[in-house]
Each structure stands twice: as C-alpha cells, then as structure tokens.
Amino acid sequence: MIKTSNNQIYIIMYHYVRKIKKSDYPNLKGLEFSDFKKQIKFFKKNFQILSNIEFVEILKKKTIQKKKSVLLTFDDGYKDHYEYVFPFLKKNKISANFYPPTMCIKNKKVLDVNKIHFILEKEKNREKILNNIFFYTKKFLKKDPDQLRLNQINLKSRYDNKKTVLIKRLLQNHLPFYFREKIVDKIFKDIVNEEEVEFSKKLYMSKKNLQELYKNGFTIGSHGYNHFWWEKINKIEQEKEISKSINYFKKIKVLDNNLSVCYPYGSFNSQTLALMKKYKVKYALTTRTGGIDRKNIKNNFAFPRFDTNDFI
Ligand SMILES: [Zn+2]
Numbered sequence: 001m002i003k004t005s006n007n008q009i010y011i012i013m014y015h016y017v018r019k020i021k022k023s024d025y026p027n028l029k030g031l032e033f034s035d036f037k038k039q040i041k042f043f044k045k046n047f048q049i050l051s052n053i054e055f056v057e058i059l060k061k062k063t064i065q066k067k068k069s070v071l072l073t074f075d076d077g078y079k080d081h082y083e084y085v086f087p088f089l090k091k092n093k094i095s096a097n098f099y100p101p102t103m104c105i106k107n108k109k110v111l112d113v114n115k116i117h118f119i120l121e122k123e124k125n126r127e128k129i130l131n132n133i134f135f136y137t138k139k140f141l142k143k144d145p146d147q148l149r150l151n152q153i154n155l156k157s158r159y160d161n162k163k164t165v166l167i168k169r170l171l172q173n174h175l176p177f178y179f180r181e182k183i184v185d186k187i188f189k190d191i192v193n194e195e196e197v198e199f200s201k202k203l204y205m206s207k208k209n210l211q212e213l214y215k216n217g218f219t220i221g222s223h224g225y226n227h228f229w230w231e232k233i234n235k236i237e238q239e240k241e242i243s244k245s246i247n248y249f250k251k252i253k254v255l256d257n258n259l260s261v262c263y264p265y266g267s268f269n270s271q272t273l274a275l276m277k278k279y280k281v282k283y284a285l286t287t288r289t290g291g292i293d294r295k296n297i298k299n300n301f302a303f304p305r306f307d308t309n310d311f312i
Pocket residue numbers: 075076223227264265
C-alpha cells in the first residue's frame with residue numbers, strides 16, 4: 001500500500017470488480033468484491049470521499065483541503081459496476097464516476113482489450129497464445145515473427161510478466177490496426193468461444209443501467225466512443241471520439257454540466273488538450289501514477305491516478 005498524506009487528493013482507478021473466484025472466469029485479473037468492500041470501508045474511515053461536484057469545486061478554487069481525499073473512478077462500463085459497485089456505494093451514500101466506452105453500450109461490441117483479457121484468462125499457456133498470434137500474422141500479414149520488430153516492444157509493466165506483456169502489446173497496438181482486430185477476433189473465437197453480442201451484454205452495462213446510475217446521483221464521464229489510443233489518431237478522429245460519446249450521453253440523458261474525460265489507455269497529446277478546452281471539459285484523467293497536490297492541481301487535463309491495487 002502506498003503512503004498517503006494530508007493536502008492530497010487520490011483519484012482511484014477501478015476496472016473489473018466482481019466475485020471473481022466464484023465466476024465463470026476465476027483467473028480474470030481484477031478486484032474481488034469482498035476486497036472492494038474492505039477498501040471502500042477503509043476510505044470511508046480515513047479519507048473524505050469526494051463527489052464529482054465537490055471535486056470540480058476544488059478545481060475551481062485551486063485549494064486542496066487538509067484532510068486527504070479520494071475520488072473513485074470506474075473505467076470501461078462493466079456490468080460489474082452496476083451489479084456490485086452501484087448497490088454497495090448507494091447503500092453507503094458514496095459518490096463515484098463511471099467512464100463507459102460508448103460503442104460497447106450502444107452497439108453491443110466487445111472491445112479488443114477486453115477480448116484479450118478473456119483470452120489470457122482462458123489460456124494459461126502464454127506460449128500457446130503467442131504461437132496463435134504468429135500463426136495468424138503469417139496467414140494474414142504474410143510475416144514471420146522475426147519480421148515483427150518484437151525487440152522494439154517495451155516489455156516493462158507494473159502488473160504482468162514479460163510474455164503476457166508481449167501478447168498485450170502485439171494485440172493492442174503493435175500489429176497493424178486492421179489485422180490486429182481480425183487476429184484478436186479469431187483468437188477470441190478459438191479460445192474463449194463466445195458469441196460477441198451475447199458476451200457484450202454480459203460484460204457491459206446497458207443504457208438502462210447507466211440511466212439508473214445517473215438518476216441515483218452517480219456521474220457518467222466520457223471514455224471516448226471506440227476506446228482508441230488517442231495519440232495514434234488525428235485531431236478529426238479524436239474530436240469524433242469525444243463528440244460522439246457526448247452526444248450519446250445527451251441523447252440518453254446521463255450528461256450533466258461537470259463533464260470529465262478519462263483517456264482510453266491514458267493516451268493523449270497536445271491536440272487532445274485543445275479539444276478538452278473546446279468541449280468545456282472540467283478535467284481529464286490519465287493512467288499515470290500519482291496524487292494531486294498544490295503543484296499539479298492546475299494541470300487539470302492530465303491528472304494522474306492510483307490503481308486500486310496501490311491501496312491494497
Ligand atoms: Zn478503458
């Protein structure tokens with residue numbers, strides 16, 4: 001667990017929160033619901049848990065209160081957040097922000113990044129998955145593994161072993177975009193063997209779920225439309241990612257005046273920052289690690305966060 005101090009705000013990042021061991025995917029990397037409950041009780045006792053409005057007020061005044069505080073953020077719109085997180089937080093009168101990628105809610109697709117999680121969950125033998133990837137790159141790209149510039153991939157990670165990182169990097173951003181999607185899809189079908197629309201309905205919240213969260217005072221923020229790496233797309237495409245997600249939230253009536261954005265994969269560039277101003281976004285979140293203090297509070301379009309595991 002990290003050391004915390006007064007006059008600091010800690011934004012906490014959550015992904016999967018479920019009864020993992022009892023589920024159909026017991027090896028999924030995520031937070032056990034019982035550990036989540038413990039963590040929230042710990043925050044309740046030792047921190048002030050901020051609502052989105054309270055956090056926006058702090059940003060306006062640019063003064064951080066003495067008592068250390070946390071803001072809870074849930075990425076990727078998982079059904080977990082509706083089934084487990086929402087009732088528990090509601091019961092304890094605690095606020096939180098949710099960042100669903102609009103495409104998953106609207107089009108019943110499954111993000112490549114999530115397909116990769118479930119491929120890794122199902123097949124423990126990493127070598128086998130890598131061989132699968134190389135088989136399809138040979139088939140579709142007509143390339144052998146030694147032509148894939150594997151030595152250029154950064155294998156450092158806070159969470160995974162090297163082979164797992166290699167699989168993730170290859171499938172998330174190293175292989176050319178079009179083939180990557182096709183290869184992930186093939187391997188997902190081979191290994192996880194689930195139908196995409198049905199799997200999507202189980203994995204993500206529905207429109208109704210989001211509306212219920214909103215009606216109960218929770219905040220919905222933008223996590224883009226397609227969950228792309230924003231650094232890798234141009235300004236026009238970035239703008240589409242933001243505007244399409246905002247328009248959808250407007251349409252289903254879950255948008256308030258204090259809009260925040262959570263960059264998919266924490267990825268952004270100078271063009272993103274200009275768009276944040278254009279769309280009057282109040283603040284934006286990265287996946288960089290850190291807290292918020294007097295020094296970086298003005299840097300409100302690049303706030304760092306802590307992973308839930310940093311507090312366990
Ligand atoms: Zn995400």
